[in-house]
Amino acid sequence: MADEANLQKTPLYDLHVELGAKMVPFAGYAMPVQYDGVMAEHNHTRAAAGLFDVSHMGQARVTGDEAALEALITADLAALGAGEQKYTLLLNDEGGIMDDLMVSRPDDSGLFMVVNAACKTSDFAHMRSRFGDRAQLHELTDRALLALQGPQAGAVMADLCPDAARLVFMQAGAFSLAGHDVLISRSGYTGEDGFEISVLAGEADALARRLLADERVKPIGLGARDSLRLEAGLCLYGHDMDETITPVEASLVWALAKSRRERADFPGAARILAQIANGAEKKRVGILPGDRAPAREGTEIVVEGESVGVVTSGGFGPTVGAPVAMGYVRADLAKPGQSVELMVRGKARPAVIAKTPFAPHRFHRG
Amino acid sequence: MTTRFTKDHEWIRIEGDVAVVGITAYAAEQLGDVVFVELPEIGKSVAQGGEMAVVESVKAASEVYAPATGEIVAVNDALEGEPAKVNDAPEGEGWFVKMKLSAPAELDAMMDEAAYKAHIA
Numbered sequence: 001m002a003d004e005a006n007l008q009k010t011p012l013y014d015l016h017v018e019l020g021a022k023m024v025p026f027a028g029y030a031m032p033v034q035y036d037g038v039m040a041e042h043n044h045t046r047a048a049a050g051l052f053d054v055s056h057m058g059q060a061r062v063t064g065d066e067a068a069l070e071a072l073i074t075a076d077l078a079a080l081g082a083g084e085q086k087y088t089l090l091l092n093d094e095g096g097i098m099d100d101l102m103v104s105r106p107d108d109s110g111l112f113m114v115v116n117a118a119c120k121t122s123d124f125a126h127m128r129s130r131f132g133d134r135a136q137l138h139e140l141t142d143r144a145l146l147a148l149q150g151p152q153a154g155a156v157m158a159d160l161c162p163d164a165a166r167l168v169f170m171q172a173g174a175f176s177l178a179g180h181d182v183l184i185s186r187s188g189y190t191g192e193d194g195f196e197i198s199v200l201a202g203e204a205d206a207l208a209r210r211l212l213a214d215e216r217v218k219p220i221g222l223g224a225r226d227s228l229r230l231e232a233g234l235c236l237y238g239h240d241m242d243e244t245i246t247p248v249e250a251s252l253v254w255a256l257a258k259s260r261r262e263r264a265d266f267p268g269a270a271r272i273l274a275q276i277a278n279g280a281e282k283k284r285v286g287i288l289p290g291d292r293a294p295a296r297e298g299t300e301i302v303v304e305g306e307s308v309g310v311v312t313s314g315g316f317g318p319t320v321g322a323p324v325a326m327g328y329v330r331a332d333l334a335k336p337g338q339s340v341e342l343m344v345r346g347k348a349r350p351a352v353i354a355k356t357p358f359a360p361h362r363f364h365r366g
Numbered sequence: 367m368t369t370r371f372t373k374d375h376e377w378i379r380i381e382g383d384v385a386v387v388g389i390t391a392y393a394a395e396q397l398g399d400v401v402f403v404e405l406p407e408i409g410k411s412v413a414q415g416g417e418m419a420v421v422e423s424v425k426a427a428s429e430v431y432a433p434a435t436g437e438i439v440a441v442n443d444a445l446e447g448e449p450a451k452v453n454d455a456p457e458g459e460g461w462f463v464k465m466k467l468s469a470p471a472e473l474d475a476m477m478d479e480a481a482y483k484a485h486i487a
Contacts, residue, residue, distance in 0.1 A: 033425075034398065037398050037399060038398055038399060038423070038424040038425055039398070039399035039424055042424070223398075223424065223425050226425070227424055227425075292401070292402045292446065292449070293402050293404065293422070294401065294402055294422050294427070296426075296427060315424060315425065316401040316402070316422070316423075316424045318399075318424065323401075323402070345404065345420065
């Protein structure tokens with residue numbers, strides 16, 4: 001447990017406390033894990049709209065020679081048009097995943113990035129060291145980040161900022177939202193339609209209250225954020241991937257731009273292209289436990305008495321109505337439909353390798 | 367018969383010649399929505415303070431400890447299909463197990479309702 005006194009607070013800390021949130025330490029911040037309860041918040045997000053404080057995440061601008069950033073990630077930045085956003089991976093020289101991040105071109109002020117809270121210090125240090133004088137990284141410590149997610153998020157946004165409501169999935173731009181100058185992307189971490197909104201820290205509380213004044217919107221904590229992203233089959237850095245895992249093993253080859261693959265100019269290209277050609281030894285898969293017992297992170301996966309992998313995220317999926325998990329298994333056992341056993345508290349329980357997402361994605365693709 | 371409580375938030379109540387055991391309303395509230403309960407085998411011997419069951423919420427798994435020493439003589443099979451009973455009626459229909467106590471005097475040292483209320487206050 002982190003020392004409570006040393007925890008950082010997001011600009012919405014007072015609002016969380018006022019709303020009755022249970023605050024927990026997460027990545028060095030005091031964050032709301034729940035307000036009304038994880039199940040109710042999860043279901044509200046899938047039914048209407050949820051507001052998440054994700055201000056702990058790292059935000060930065062990159063200016064100068066964009067090729068300096070491109071050399072470290074898997075996206076084709078020359079092909080990233082105005083108003084577009086990509087999901088991409090920051091790789092180390094061995095092709096291991098240092099972080100997953102969003103990069104966008106919302107306006108004329110350079111690239112905008114959002115990286116994971118637990119990785120931001122190391123990500124930015126790595127980037128600065130590799131950029132040298134070619135490009136500049138400007139960390140935006142004066143900005144908060146809110147996520148508005150759910151099937152009604154579009155309608156809520158349309159009432160406040162019709163222009164932003166016209167974005168489609170993975171588009172981004174600069175807007176005036178309820179009087180606040182913000183950067184908005186149509187994306188998120190729940191599998192639902194929705195937006196991520198970057199706003200000046202000093203204006204975040206007012207904007208959050210304005211969004212929460214809409215009766216369709218409720219505050220959602222990290223607990224439901226985790227169950228929502230797990231049902232959506234989305235990776236959590238540090239759990240479902242880390243520096244020892246390649247994009248091929250993580251089943252994230254789709255995040256590797258075709259042009260970059262053809263040019264073989266991303267970090268660890270030799271290893272990763274060889275894995276694409278010949279297959280990797282292990283693969284990230286979805287797992288559906290066959291009974292009601294959730295299989296948590298660290299649960300051993302067994303076939304015919306032999307250890308073949310490990311669960312990296314697991315819990316109960318309220319929308320699925322049953323336990324769901326993801327993890328790594330030997331590549332020859334990674335096909336959906338493969339029977340496995342999960343060793344939950346010493347007892348082998350049946351499970352099956354399954355396709356993700358467990359709850360269908362409902363992105364607004366226009 | 368009065369109900370006794372542990373500092374780990376289990377309750378135990380003598381009913382006839384057995385003791386009924388569950389987790390307190392406070393514990394259920396702290397856990398949040400219960401989605402799975404792993405109960406012991408009937409016939410299993412448990413020692414006071416030893417691991418007896420596991421209760422899982424959406425987010426995490428938590429151990430439930432035996433409040434007293436004895437043998438498990440019944441488990442609440444209804445929790446398999448309806449684990450939410452633990453939230454709805456933690457000190458009623460959401461009971462976990464029935465035990466035959468081997469040292470009933472252990473209950474004398476446990477908290478009564480007033481003491482437990484002070485413990486969680």
